[in-house]
Amino acid sequence: MRKKTVSFLASGRGSNFRVVAEHVLGGNIHGKLGILISNKKDAQALELAVDFGMKAFFVDPADFRDRDEYDRELIRLLREYKTDLVVAAGYMKILTPVFVTAFRHRIINIHPALLPSFPGTHAQEQAFNYGVKISGCTSHFIDEGTDTGPIIMQAAVPVLENDTIEGLSARILKEEHRVLPESVRLFCDEKLEVKGRMVRIKK
Numbered sequence: 503m504r505k506k507t508v509s510f511l512a513s514g515r516g517s518n519f520r521v522v523a524e525h526v527l528g529g530n531i532h533g534k535l536g537i538l539i540s541n542k543k544d545a546q547a548l549e550l551a552v553d554f555g556m557k558a559f560f561v562d563p564a565d566f567r568d569r570d571e572y573d574r575e576l577i578r579l580l581r582e583y584k585t586d587l588v589v590a591a592g593y594m595k596i597l598t599p600v601f602v603t604a605f606r607h608r609i610i611n612i613h614p615a616l617l618p619s620f621p622g623t624h625a626q627e628q629a630f631n632y633g634v635k636i637s638g639c640t641s642h643f644i645d646e647g648t649d650t651g652p653i654i655m656q657a658a659v660p661v662l663e664n665d666t667i668e669g670l671s672a673r674i675l676k677e678e679h680r681v682l683p684e685s686v687r688l689f690c691d692e693k694l695e696v697k698g699r700m701v702r703i704k705k
Contacts, residue, residue, distance in 0.1 A: 506586035506690040509536030511576070511593035516547025517675070518612055518682050519591035523554050525683040533690040537583045539576055541595050557583065563595075573601040580605070587689055589682070590644060594623075599646050607652075607696045609644040610689065612682040614674045616640060616656055621649035626671040635661055637670060639678045641685040643696065652701045654685045654694060 508526060510519050519538065525531045538551035539559045551558035559579060566572040577600070580588060590597075590611040602609065615625035617640040620632070629637040638658040645651035657677040661670055688694050688703060695702045 503532065503692065506533040507536040507584050508533045508587045508589060508686060508690070509580055509583060509585040510538040510547070510551070510589045510591050511595075512538060512540050512547035512591045513542045513545055513594040514547065514592045516545065516550045516591060518678055519547050519589070520550055521679045522589055522591065522683050522686050523550075523556075525687070527554070531683065531687045531690050533587070533686070536585045537579065539579060541593070547591070569596075569598050570600045573598045577601060577604045587686065589686060591682075596648065597644055602644060602646050607643050608689075610654065610682070610685055611642055611644050611649070611651070612678045612685075613640045613642065613649050614671065614678060616658065617642060617649055617653060626674060627667050630661065630665070630667045630670055637661055637674060639674050639681055641681050643701070652696050652699050654688070654701050654703075655681045657681050 512519050523535055526533050526535055535556050537557045538547060539561055540548050541563055543560050548558045548560060561575055563572050588605050588609045615629055616638045620628040636658050638656060640656045641654040643651040659674050659677055693704045695704055
């Protein structure tokens with residue numbers, strides 16, 4: 503089985519990107535690092551990618567007429583570097599149907615809530631303010647909706663008495679750093695099979 507090329511989209515500090523990249527470089531994921539693309543010029547993930555020996559691209563949305571044109575440029579770059587899997591690691595931009603179609607069931611996202619509850623931004627705060635007793639994180643394939651794609655893995659994180667949003671978010675992030683690399687590993691090992699809304703993990 504050939505190694506899959508794993509590329510990344512990121513908008514911020516890149517903590518989830520870093521964890522996945524370290525697993526790839528450490529041999530825990532049967533893959534190789536592709537490129538990292540950011541929509542933010544000052545994203546720390548860009549510097550981190552260079553440290554990992556990767557090509558890193560800032561693609562400015564202001565240079566394009568619309569979202570479709572922007573995403574076509576991302577697709578061109580990702581295909582140029584023979585990307586098999588795209589990992590959305592803190593990418594704060596909605597992907598267009600043009601992008602989703604180009605990489606159908608090949609874009610993995612990690613969301614800091616137990617989907618389908620609390621989609622969108624500030625999920626930890628949404629869950630905390632709602633008063634849930636259990637929150638967590640979800641890895642899923644991105645589709646045309648907002649956090650609506652087929653679920654790969656989930657991890658539950660209890661909300662403690664006298665908890666804070668910051669404390670809950672930190673514990674969820676710890677689980678994100680476990681669930682996302684494992685989801686990428688399963689993809690690279692060709693263990694994920696999508697049937698409708700269901701993702702089956704093959705033995």
